[in-house]
Amino acid sequence: MSSHDAVQQRPAGAERFQSIVERFLDVVLVVDAHDGRIHYVNAAARTALGHEPRDLVGAPFSGLFPPETVSMLLERLRAHDAVLADQSFRRADDTVTRMDLTAAMAPWGDRQAFVVTLRSTEERRRAEAEQASLVARLQEALARVKLLSGLLPICCHCKRIRDAQGSWTDVEDYLRRHSEADFTHGICSECLGAHHPGCE
Numbered sequence: 001m002s003s004h005d006a007v008q009q010r011p012a013g014a015e016r017f018q019s020i021v022e023r024f025l026d027v028v029l030v031v032d033a034h035d036g037r038i039h040y041v042n043a044a045a046r047t048a049l050g051h052e053p054r055d056l057v058g059a060p061f062s063g064l065f066p067p068e069t070v071s072m073l074l075e076r077l078r079a080h081d082a083v084l085a086d087q088s089f090r091r092a093d094d095t096v097t098r099m100d101l102t103a104a105m106a107p108w109g110d111r112q113a114f115v116v117t118l119r120s121t122e123e124r125r126r127a128e129a130e131q132a133s134l135v136a137r138l139q140e141a142l143a144r145v146k147l148l149s150g151l152l153p154i155c156c157h158c159k160r161i162r163d164a165q166g167s168w169t170d171v172e173d174y175l176r177r178h179s180e181a182d183f184t185h186g187i188c189s190e191c192l193g194a195h196h197p198g199c200e
Contacts, residue, residue: 011109014040027099027118030108031061039108048099048118050092061116064089066096086121100124 018040021028027048030039038061041053049064056064066088076085087101099118106115152174153162160168175181192199 014108018042024117027116029056029061029114029116029118030106031103031114031116032108033105033112033114036061039113048120049089049097066090087118089118 021042024042025044027044028040028042029045030041031037032039038056038059041051041056043053045051045053045056085101087099088096089099091097098121100121101116101118103114103116106113154160154171155162155168158168160170161174162168163174169177172183176183187196
């Protein structure tokens, strides 16, 4: 029996498996662990990779990779029960796209196979960029914020504050240097009456 014939044989349960994954937005492939040929691929391959699924069945999985990455990835697949990788793939028009690949070993009839899923990295990269931007904005905001904490020694008469060097400083000057606060001046009603009688 040729490898291609083996690929065409459908093990028990294959129809149920296919009915579940056929509607997935991620590409799902079943790849023979021995010869690397594709047993099954769902319809998402048409949108994500530009290939008709029926054209990929029986074809070598390695045909989807740029040549320089083939051996490394296949070695990783055979050496581990499960693999997660950011991988380049060749589309039907020979352009290259980046996709997140997950693969796990599973039985396929009387053979061992890898169940492989492929998802575009675009959404993940966009989320990572948004997260990095948010972290940068938070770090910038934290760098601008200066918090006053602890006990401040203040004169009970003139209300000046003693700084770390022992100098006495006006409250306004101290707060300007140690926070983002600034001042605008007005006059409260009690002081208005006390210092400017008749102006209330």
